[in-house]
Amino acid sequence: MTKKQAREDAAGQLTRTAVIDAALRVLDERGLDGLSTRAVADHLGVRMNTVLWHVKTKARMLELMADAVLAGIGYDDLPDAARDRARELVGRYRRALLAHRDGAALVTGTYPAEPHTLRFADALVDALLNAGADERRAAWTAWTVTYFTLGLTQEEQAAPEEDDERLAHAIDPGTHPALRRVLPHLRQNFDERFTFGLEAIL
Known part of the structure; x- marks a missing residue:
């Protein structure tokens, strides 16, 4: 072809x-x-x-693109345990965003009610409901997880490689003593930060 x-x-x-x-x-x-x-x-x-x-319109094109990005999420071989299934779904969501340059920024600026977006949302909410959340908690937890993942992934895709070094120089021990104390944990480490944040929410 x-x-x-x-x-x-x-x-x-x-x-x-x-x-x-x-x-x-x-x-x-x-x-x-x-x-x-x-x-x-x-x-x-x-x-x-x-x-x-x-x-x-361009806005409509961006919506359709955002939905196409989520087409990269696979639903095979998901864990049976509901909480584990939610973790895995959000991990796959993040990987779908990372598969495209500026993928998180693209999705962040759109609100598509399209097939792939709705399928992911339904699967995540279903996992949260099965984990014991009531309807409001399931819906709001899904929003919270989604916003967290979009924000962190957008930062990850935009962060310059020298960002850690620049941060270390900017934080003065006398002016920012608490930040200086936790400086080793402010470094990029996006995979670890994602896992920590997701666990904290769930």
């Missing part, structure tokens, strides 16, 4: 799925700041109006 055939339907027309796939490739190449409907059109070799015909 040629590249052209992969992005067209049976009638030879560009599909919305192909537009979103192209938008994700542009995201990975240029980051969120370099993403635009024009950049997607250029990537596909079509006019910008063609892209807009499929997605209507």
Whole structure:
């Protein structure tokens, strides 16, 4: 199958799925700041109006992209124990965000009520309900876990490698004694911080 055939339907027309796939490739190449409907059109070799015909607006394109990012979450081989299942689902959510450049920033700025997003939310809430939470606690815990994961992952994807060194120089023992005391634990360590934060919430 040629590249052209992969992005067209049976009638030879560009599909919305192909537009979103192209938008994700542009995201990975240029980051969120370099993403635009024009950049997607250029990537596909079509006019910008063609892209807009499929997605209507950039905001709608971002919603569809965010939902496509969550398509990377797998639901096979989940633990039977409800709390373990919730942990695993959130871990897979984080990995899906990390699979795309600026993935967390993209998802943070959108509110898609789309199939992949709803499937993840339903699976997470179901695990929390089965772990013993009532309806409000399950819903609010799902929100809290999601916000925590988005925030930490967005920081992880944006953090410069020299951030730890810069922080160490900025914290003065006389002015910030408490921060100086815990400085070794302020370093990036995103995997460990994610595990700690998730456990604290659950």
